[in-house]
Amino acid sequence: MAELMYWQGILRAHDEEMARDPLVFAMGEDIGVAGGTYKATSGLFAKYGEHRVVDTPISENSYTGIGVGAAMVGARPIVEIMSVNFAWLAMDQLMNNAAKIHYMSGGRIRCPFVMRVPGGTAHQLGAQHSARMEKVFMGISGLRVVTPATPRDAYGLLKSAVRSDDPVVIIEHESMYNLKGEVPDEEFFTPLEGVEIMRPGKDVSIFAYNISVHWALDAAQKLASEYGIDAEVIDLRALKPLDRAGIAASVRKTHRAIIVEEDEAPVGVGSEVMAIINEECFFDLDAAPVRVHALDVPIPYNHRLEKAAIPNAGDVVAAVKKMFGR
Amino acid sequence: MDATDQKRLLREMLFARRFEERCAEAYHERQIGGFLHLYPGEEACAIGVLEKARTGYDYVVTGYRDHIHALKSGMDPKALMAELFGKEAGCSKGRGGSMHLFDPDVHFMGGYALVGGPFPLAAGFAKAIQLRGGQEISICFLGDGANNQGTFHETMNMASLWKLPVLFICENNLYGIGTAIERSTVEINQYKRVAPYGIEAAQCDGQDIDIVMSHAEKAVNYVREQRKPYFLELMTYRLRGHSMSDSGAYRSKEEVEEWAQRDPIGIYKRRLVEAGVVTEEEFHAMDKSIQDEIENEVVRYAMECPEPRVEDVARYVYTEGGNNHG
Numbered sequence: 001m002a003e004l005m006y007w008q009g010i011l012r013a014h015d016e017e018m019a020r021d022p023l024v025f026a027m028g029e030d031i032g033v034a035g036g037t038y039k040a041t042s043g044l045f046a047k048y049g050e051h052r053v054v055d056t057p058i059s060e061n062s063y064t065g066i067g068v069g070a071a072m073v074g075a076r077p078i079v080e081i082m083s084v085n086f087a088w089l090a091m092d093q094l095m096n097n098a099a100k101i102h103y104m105s106g107g108r109i110r111c112p113f114v115m116r117v118p119g120g121t122a123h124q125l126g127a128q129h130s131a132r133m134e135k136v137f138m139g140i141s142g143l144r145v146v147t148p149a150t151p152r153d154a155y156g157l158l159k160s161a162v163r164s165d166d167p168v169v170i171i172e173h174e175s176m177y178n179l180k181g182e183v184p185d186e187e188f189f190t191p192l193e194g195v196e197i198m199r200p201g202k203d204v205s206i207f208a209y210n211i212s213v214h215w216a217l218d219a220a221q222k223l224a225s226e227y228g229i230d231a232e233v234i235d236l237r238a239l240k241p242l243d244r245a246g247i248a249a250s251v252r253k254t255h256r257a258i259i260v261e262e263d264e265a266p267v268g269v270g271s272e273v274m275a276i277i278n279e280e281c282f283f284d285l286d287a288a289p290v291r292v293h294a295l296d297v298p299i300p301y302n303h304r305l306e307k308a309a310i311p312n313a314g315d316v317v318a319a320v321k322k323m324f325g326r
Numbered sequence: 327m328d329a330t331d332q333k334r335l336l337r338e339m340l341f342a343r344r345f346e347e348r349c350a351e352a353y354h355e356r357q358i359g360g361f362l363h364l365y366p367g368e369e370a371c372a373i374g375v376l377e378k379a380r381t382g383y384d385y386v387v388t389g390y391r392d393h394i395h396a397l398k399s400g401m402d403p404k405a406l407m408a409e410l411f412g413k414e415a416g417c418s419k420g421r422g423g424s425m426h427l428f429d430p431d432v433h434f435m436g437g438y439a440l441v442g443g444p445f446p447l448a449a450g451f452a453k454a455i456q457l458r459g460g461q462e463i464s465i466c467f468l469g470d471g472a473n474n475q476g477t478f479h480e481t482m483n484m485a486s487l488w489k490l491p492v493l494f495i496c497e498n499n500l501y502g503i504g505t506a507i508e509r510s511t512v513e514i515n516q517y518k519r520v521a522p523y524g525i526e527a528a529q530c531d532g533q534d535i536d537i538v539m540s541h542a543e544k545a546v547n548y549v550r551e552q553r554k555p556y557f558l559e560l561m562t563y564r565l566r567g568h569s570m571s572d573s574g575a576y577r578s579k580e581e582v583e584e585w586a587q588r589d590p591i592g593i594y595k596r597r598l599v600e601a602g603v604v605t606e607e608e609f610h611a612m613d614k615s616i617q618d619e620i621e622n623e624v625v626r627y628a629m630e631c632p633e634p635r636v637e638d639v640a641r642y643v644y645t646e647g648g649n650n651h652g
């Protein structure tokens with residue numbers, strides 16, 4: 001088993017899929033000659049050429065639509081949007097076309113389209129480079145939305161997304177491209193549905209996704225060693241469709257739930273998970289579920305203000321302690 | 327073109343007109359719901375252009391005024407009418423409606439409601455054709471109003487940059503709903519707007535099908551042989567309102583009357599009668615047989631075939647096996 005960085009997992013998935021199927025191609029700004037903002041497509045231009053590793057003009061909506069059109073007639077595009085903030089400009093083609101074509105054609109046209117976007121907050125990039133848009137994508141019928149937290153899943157989710165006949169949005173994280181982790185040497189596929197238990201526990205379920213999985217794991221360690229609280233950490237991973245059964249199963253075991261998200265709370269992942277808990281297993285709860293989330297502000301530039309706006313492992317520990325009355 | 331083909335073309339245009347007149351009746355009888363955009367006066371555009379393409383082979387896409395493009399692409403009129411009636415036997419299984427007709431079997435790729443949305447899709451079909459090394463071309467029909475969308479400019483740039491085999495047909499009917507073109511657009515000659523993108527273009531009469539066909543033939547051959555985009559602007563006019571709820575207050579009676587004198591069916595019929603290809607009697611017999619066919623075969627079928635099952639409402643959100651991996 002090799003240790004790879006997150007970006008290397010993505011690169012390996014591209015390379016394997018492009019080598020296997022000549023109709024798999026990548027498109028995006030600066031992904032070809034320049035190798036990609038986060039190196040996730042580096043070396044592919046030299047190997048596969050300009051028709052399959054396409055440097056696009058800065059026209060997010062239309063190159064997304066070109067990917068969608070190509071997917072509708074059998075190609076398998078992997079469209080990279082340089083930053084999730086710019087995906088707002090591509091929402092028309094993504095929501096109105098990619099997400100709806102299979103349904104509104106009565107299942108006659110498939111759209112095996114993949115969009116990859118770096119999401120999340122990095123450091124001091126300001127409000128227009130710090131959007132977290134999971135809530136937007138996961139509200140759209142017909143899309144699949146997945147969020148890799150590890151190099152293994154960065155690889156395995158892209159592999160599955162390319163093979164899926166549905167449109168899939170993969171939300172990566174700007175601060176995680178250099179994260180290291182084990183990735184099996186043999187080919188494998190991370191499922192596009194279902195939660196993963198990252199750390200089993202019996203006292204409280206901590207639901208997280210993408211970077212917040214790491215905050216939750218750090219918090220769980222601290223909760224165990226310092227407070228004797230045995231937290232179960234669940235990586236939601238697939239945000240659309242959400243794994244209702246997987247969420248409920250963990251809550252039935254621990255009877256308590258915390259949801260950790262890097263995003264603002266309103267209309268978000270946390271609210272959705274809470275609603276599911278309410279609908280599926282309300283009477284299994286020993287305490288009201290709690291959300292740990294960003295402040296409802298455009299992310300500020302100033303370092304201290306930015307830090308104050310985004311949650312961290314300490315906030316997760318504090319929320320769990322409070323839930324247990326410690 | 328021999329007499330048999332000329333008669334066939336006349337019949338196709340008349341069929342289109344009678345078909346849509348029957349749609350309007352069914353709409354008033356509330357058998358058809360939603361938005362209904364009809365094409366009377368513009369028939370020579372879709373029928374003339376597609377007469378010169380390889381239907382069933384080349385890919386065709388358009389907006390919401392899509393009935394006649396679908397028919398000429400080879401869609402069964404029964405499947406079309408059944409779709410308008412919301413039936414399971416409809417071309418989109420009753421999930422699409424008038425604006426979302428699909429028939430991938432004959433490469434008719436839809437039927438889209440968002441003005442300007444299909445531009446990138448058409449370029450995407452061409453991108454896939456290019457990757458496969460195919461000889462098909464992609465044909466995109468849209469209105470004059472669509473050319474004020476960003477997708478128009480973005481797509482023209484990329485289609486030209488990447489030498490994508492797309493034929494753009496602009497159906498310039500001088501209005502976007504109730505706004506006259508000179509009130510929305512600085513350059514009213516649409517074909518001039520692609521010059522900065524290095525795309526060859528022409529403008530011609532869209533009411534005389536012989537003129538449409540001669541320009542379309544050149545355009546189709548250009549795209550097929552040169553493997554790069556071409557833009558053809560057809561000057562036309564819709565004789566009814568934008569959709570069924572249009573008051574028409576924005577156009578003068580005189581203007582509509584003037585264009586009614588240039589009805590494409592009238593122009594072609596007069597020419598064929600003068601040339602001795604059809605007689606008045608034959609024309610009336612043709613009309614009668616068309617109306618009988620529409621009533622006895624098409625409408626009856628649409629009325630009698632079953633609605634979708636309510637249990638199937640969530641079918642087609644995803645493909646079966648869309649979570650497949652490996």
Ligand SMILES: Cc1ncc(C[n+]2csc(CCOP(=O)(O)OP(=O)(O)O)c2C)c(N)n1
Pocket residue numbers: 391439440441442468469470471472473497499501502503568
């Ligand atoms: C993005 C978008 N904006 C507005 C509308 C509402 N709308 C529907 S048709 C139309 C006019 C389009 O005019 P044109 O492209 O010339 O086509 P025509 O209807 O004349 O054939 C408008 C504004 C829409 N459907 N989509």
Ligand SMILES: [Mg+2]
Pocket residue numbers: 469470471497498499500501502503
């Ligand atoms: Mg118009």
